[in-house]
Amino acid sequence: MTDRLEGLRAAVELSPDNAGLRLVLAEALEDEGLVPEALDHLGRLLDHGGLPDERLVATGHLALAHGRLQLAARCVDSARRAGVAEGVAPLQQALEAELSEGGVRRLAHDPLEEAAAGATTRVVGPEEHATFADVGGLEGVKEAIHRTIVLPFQRPDLYERYGRRAGGGVLLYGPPGCGKTLLARATAGECGLPFLNVRVEDVLDPWIGGSERNLHDAFTDARDRAPCVLFLDELDALAYARRKQGGSAGRSLVDQMLQELDAIGSDNRNVLVLGATNAPWDIDDALKRPGRFDRVVFVPPPDQPARERILSMQLADKPLEADLDVAALAGRAELFSGADLRHWVERAIDVAIDEALRGGGDVPVTREHFARTADQVRPTTLDWLGTARNYVEFANESGRFDDVLEFLGGNEAKRWRSRIPKRRRHPDGPE
Ligand SMILES: Nc1ncnc2c1ncn2[C@@H]1O[C@H](COP(=O)(O)OP(=O)(O)O)[C@@H](O)[C@H]1O
Ligand SMILES: [Mg+2]
Structure with a gap:
């Protein structure tokens, strides 16, 4: 067993982005009683969207049992956002009981989280960028972003000559895992600009005025780095904060957001703003006024050609059987998100890796591997x-x-x- 653990650890180190593999490692660690290490991996999967929805509640309980309250809280939020119904309420109650016992401050006592505290903004330099070519399908959405954001940035002269006001942000909405964050990153790539990723959830702070200050700091950071793309991800957290804190406290965070957006609109057109939400119905109408989020665009699940393209991208450079029929696979994946497709690919690859580990030499990924893992994936x-x-x-x-x-x-x-x-x-x- 330890051999297998060692092998898995090494494999994860070699391919850190393989979420399926990391999940297998986490499970193996948990089986061996190495729960803190397992939780580190599960936390990382959660951050990168690689933790399957059906694992969120179990992970939350495990985190709670080991005093990792912040991780447990993130599991609750993600489960709610993903629409998981079963078991979320009891988990949240257990978490709240734990929190009220130790006070909110205990939230900061998770060593792993403490290291990340203060990092409300993640910055990606232009060299690491995706571009629109890395986003499968979504031609209409790319076009809208191109017109509203890329073109005014690249050709300000045109807009001036015709007296057309440039600026204003684009708000992307749709089911999780369908490429909103990827599109935002790719927009920065299209413009060759740094990408500042601000998750509204990371801005939230239990102390009065803390969330507003964090948000202000994020925008200040963006102005300092201009020209850049500022991405306000998971805007649903604004509404969530308002409901949770009741009326005024959450309202002032929305007001802060409005102020910051208006300031960017007039002060500095070199901060290109994109936002994303899974819950557009929760978005304040005031955010959609001209100069703020001018365009609100639906990012749907990929259609057949887009699924083929996404699968092909994810299978590129992998050892595959010669006549693997990607179109047929895509045909079996109706309503799958891009993330679901990735999940399926990773599952299939895991099976191939398992076979290779068991001594089959180099095992190409086959139709059979996909067929055998089909029941482990569903359209989320x-x-x-x-x-x-x-x-x-x-x-x-x-x-x-x-x-x-x-x-x-x-x-x-x-x-x-x-x-x-x-x-x-x-x-x-x-x-
Ligand atoms: N249209 C797409 N083209 C290529 N990959 C995609 C697409 N949609 C999703 N993916 C894959 O799924 C992952 C999660 O997508 P993400 O952009 O985080 O979704 P969202 O922000 O809408 O929840 C991406 O990192 C990418 O690997
Ligand atoms: Mg996202």
Whole structure:
């Protein structure tokens, strides 16, 4: 067993981005009772979107049992955001009980988290960038970003000559794992600019005024680094904060965001702003006024050609059987997000690696490996589409979710209709 552990540790070190492999290592560590190390890996998977939704609650409990409260809290938030229903409430209660015992300050006592504290902004230099070519499909979304953000930056002269106001941000919304963050990073790549990634959740601070100050610091940082792309990710956390803190406290964070956006609009057009949210219905209308987020764009699950492209990108440079039929695989992956596709690829590769470890020499990835792991993956977009359908039915008076409506009326969504969960409550009712 220890041999296997050693092998897995080495393999993860060699391919740190292989989430499936890291998950296998975490499981093996947990089996051996090496829970803190397992939690380090699970935490990292959570950060990089590689922790399957169905593992969130279990991971939260494990973290809680080992005093890793911040990690447990992040599991609760992610589970809520991913629409996981089962077991989240009891986990949250257990976490809150633990927190009220030790006081909020205990949150900061997780050694791993402490190291990351203060880092509300992640910066990626232009050299590490993705470009639009790395994003499969989403041609309409790329076009909207190109017009609203890339072109005004590259050709300010044109906009001036025609007296057209440049600037304003683009807000991306849609199910998790479909490329919003990737698109934002790729926008920076298209412009050859540094990319500042601010997760609103990281801005949140339990102390009065702390969240507003963190947000202000993030924008100041962006102005100092201009020209750059500032990405405000997971804007849903704004609304979440408002609900949780009740009225005024959360409101002032929204106000701070409005102020900062307005300041960027007038002071400095060299900070290009993108935002993303899984919950557009929670976004304050004030954020969508001209000069703030001018365009609100739906980022749907990839269609067949996009899935083929994403699979091909993820399989590039891997040892594959000669006639692996990527189109057929894509055909079996309706409504899969890009992240789900990646998950499936990683699962299939894991099986090939296992075979190689067991002494099969170099084992190419085959159709068979995909077939054998097909039952381990499912389209995680279904939960989001269920929630979206609910909102669209109740709250589309202004037509602002027409794109979602069109998607729900499309053939793929129709084929999956019975699997898209129905929610009965009114969207503005209690959670
Ligand atoms: N359209 C896409 N093209 C290529 N890869 C994608 C696409 N959508 C998702 N992915 C893969 O899934 C991962 C997660 O996507 P991400 O951009 O974080 O989703 P979101 O921000 O919408 O939740 C990406 O890092 C990428 O590996
Ligand atoms: Mg994202």
